[in-house]
Amino acid sequence: MTCRRKRAELYSNFLPLQPFVIESRLRPGVIAGATVSCLNRSPLPWAAVYVKSRHEKNVELILRNKDYEPFLPTYPKRHRNSKKFDLPLFPGYVFCRLDGSTALPVLMIPGVFSIVSSGCVPAVIPDSEIEAIRQMLASGFVLSPWTYVCPGQEILLNSGPLRGIRGVVSEDSDEKWLVVSVHILQRSVAVKMDRASLSVGGISACAPSPASDLFSPVSQLF
Numbered sequence: 001m002t003c004r005r006k007r008a009e010l011y012s013n014f015l016p017l018q019p020f021v022i023e024s025r026l027r028p029g030v031i032a033g034a035t036v037s038c039l040n041r042s043p044l045p046w047a048a049v050y051v052k053s054r055h056e057k058n059v060e061l062i063l064r065n066k067d068y069e070p071f072l073p074t075y076p077k078r079h080r081n082s083k084k085f086d087l088p089l090f091p092g093y094v095f096c097r098l099d100g101s102t103a104l105p106v107l108m109i110p111g112v113f114s115i116v117s118s119g120c121v122p123a124v125i126p127d128s129e130i131e132a133i134r135q136m137l138a139s140g141f142v143l144s145p146w147t148y149v150c151p152g153q154e155i156l157l158n159s160g161p162l163r164g165i166r167g168v169v170s171e172d173s174d175e176k177w178l179v180v181s182v183h184i185l186q187r188s189v190a191v192k193m194d195r196a197s198l199s200v201g202g203i204s205a206c207a208p209s210p211a212s213d214l215f216s217p218v219s220q221l222f
Contacts, residue, residue: 043069044069044098044099044102045097045098045099045122045124045125045127046071046095046096046097046125046126046127046130047095047097047099047124047125048090048093048094048116048123048184049063049070049093049094049096049106049112049114050093050112050113050115051092051093051094051111051112051113052092052111052112053091053092055111056091056092056093056094057072058110058111059109059111060072060094062109063094063106063109066105068096068097068098068106069097070094070095070096071096071130072094072095073088073089073090073095073133073134073189074087074089075087075089075143075145089145090185091145093116093185093187095130098115099122100121116184116185124184125182125184129182132165132166132167132180133180135161135162135165136162136165136178136180136189138161139191141162141191141192142191142192143189143190143192144177144191144192145187145188145189146170146177146179146188146189146190147188148187148188149168149181154167154168155167162178167179167181169193170190177191177192178191
């Protein structure tokens with residue numbers, strides 16, 4: 001009994017273990033070199049960075065290394081010597097998620113001229129326009145830069161790999177192309193369509209987008 005009493009008294013002298021916390025010395029939002037976003041924070045809007053000709057890929061790489069989210073859509077182009085190159089679908093521009101508070105470091109990148117802006121803040125490119133271009137690139141169809149198409153009667157594809165994309169159908173040399181525009185830049189890109197995608201039931205008409213939303217005053221932010 002004496003031994004048990006002494007053992008109980010010995011254990012009672014120990015304080016209960018407290019949970020411990022390891023403090024991270026990494027930057028907020030960065031864990032093991034990977035950037036993570038707060039769950040309650042929406043992604044930054046898309047903007048267009050105006051860059052020097054033939055510097056698009058270099059600027060895109062620098063932006064990615066600086067933990068931005070750039071987007072540089074390209075298409076394959078074969079030259080006369082049979083060499084194939086990936087050229088920008090929107091020459092002179094790199095898309096990037098940013099706002100006014102994160103724009104200054106972008107302007108310091110070599111080869112960057114300015115950020116397309118509306119007033120004093122970067123002009124916002126709708127997510128739907130960027131996602132439409134992404135979906136066109138993933139479809140496997142032939143893409144090409146296109147003469148800018150003003151807002152008008154659009155169609156909505158209801159089936160196939162381009163399902164959900166809004167655009168304008170254009171004809172060239174008996175071929176049909178679906179044209180999607182980035183209206184802030186007044187630039188367009190087209191994807192060659194097959195007849196099955198444009199069959200009855202495969203498309204539906206869309207209400208034209210409000211002109212006030214598409215043509216806000218655009219300038220360059222220096």
